[in-house]
Amino acid sequence: MLNLTLTPELEQFVQTQLENGKYTSPEEVVLAALQRFAKQENIYKGRFEELQREIMIGVEASERGEVIDSDTVFHQIQAKLEQRRHREGR
Numbered sequence: 484m485l486n487l488t489l490t491p492e493l494e495q496f497v498q499t500q501l502e503n504g505k506y507t508s509p510e511e512v513v514l515a516a517l518q519r520f521a522k523q524e525n526i527y528k529g530r531f532e533e534l535q536r537e538i539m540i541g542v543e544a545s546e547r548g549e550v551i552d553s554d555t556v557f558h559q560i561q562a563k564l565e566q567r568r569h570r571e572g573r
Contacts, residue, residue, distance in 0.1 A: 487513065 489497065497512045506512045544550065 497509050500506050500512045501509065506515065
């Protein structure tokens with residue numbers, strides 16, 4: 484069994500959720516909050532792992548000499564933006 488002490492603000496939040504009829508007990512509110520927290524953590528963990536993979540792809544490409552200098556990248560981006568503006572008639 485887990486006993487929790489909530490701040491007055493969190494107690495009020497739980498009470499509001501109960502009064503709104505969204506939940507039938509304080510335990511249900513806390514359980515829903517923990518489930519959402521766990522889901523969010525899993526999303527962040529997955530995104531972090533994805534970013535790590537993308538970084539490694541970049542590092543490996545760099546080690547193979549497959550990189551473009553920043554001036555070239557910025558010129559390419561600028562050219563694409565200008566093409567888009569031209570197509571949109573701006």
